[in-house]
Amino acid sequence: MSNKQERVPLKARKVSFAWDGTPLHWVPGDPITTHTINVLHLLLPAGERWFVHVYKQVLPYIRDPQLREDVLGFIGQEAMHSQAHDEVLPYLREQGLDPTPYTAQVDWFFEKLLGDRTPPLLNAWVVPPSPGRARRWWLLERVALIAAIEHYTAFLGDWVLNAEELDRRGADPTMLDLLRWHGAEEVEHRSVAFDLFMHLDGGYRRRVRTWAAAFTALVFLWQRGARFFMENDPTLIDGKATLKDFYVRGRRGTLPTVEDMLKSIPRYLSRAYHPSQEGSTEQALAYLATSPAASAAERYEKGAG
DSSP states (O other): OOHHHHOOOOOOOOOOOOOTTOOSSSSTTOHHHHHHHHHHHHHHHHHHHHHHHHHHHHGGGOOOHHHHHHHHHHHHHHHHHHHHHHTTHHHHHHTTOOOHHHHHHHHHIIIIITSSSOOTTHHHHSSSOOHHHHHHHHHHHHHHHHHHHHHHHHHHHHHHHTOHHHHHTTOOHHHHHHHHHHHHHHHHTTTHHHHHHHHHTOOHHHHHHHHHHHHHHHHHHHHHHHHHHHHHOTTOSSOOOOHHHHHHHHHHTSSOOHHHHHHHHHHHHSTTOOGGGSSOHHHHHHHHHHOHHHHHHHHHHHHHO
């Protein structure tokens, strides 16, 4: 399906969630699945604030009015995602899980390592040496990193929209709505980051290089976050998170399968790749039309208007 066919006007839905009735293990009897998915609440607030920060710097370079409108819609949605997941953190603390040691590392990763300061080594790579050229290079590198990360957020969004096993196992409906609202919007705007990268640069070597960096960072941060949760869960004795645990739950359907994650790699690295080939806009919009939180946000907006 072409990008033009997939394009829909993007808007931020001002959702809110109440966590007072959500148990610590919101997938009953399965702390591994619960905490593996809980890592999203720790990664996404800092990560999506970083997306917004980078894209605000990029806006002056966008020459296509439609793409600029899409990027502004993307910024609004990502800011709302960051806020919604950030609001889960007090609930985790009330359950005896203080995520501060891990979130401090995530904040350092996005704000310092991937921050605005051009890495010193870039001045040796940019020829001729020029602070301005190095800054531009670093900005484009971060735009490409976001495109690679968005490939996986759309992958996860499509997965959670279809993860019926979570419903069968009695997963908490409020948590599922948060995940599916967010996942549906990731599918809805899945083409924006890649279209922006192609508009500003589109270099294939940069796409491959930043995919490798993004994939490595995501795997590292995710397994570290899952281990952090399992080791600090006050209800578990000697809690651990292993690759085998992830693999087994992928086979059960409560987490994405390792096979599907690996199959997503050559798709992104294909020269013919476009995100519109992934997921279903129709399915995403259908969920957003019935999501309790998104529906409540729409009613409130109409009432306020």
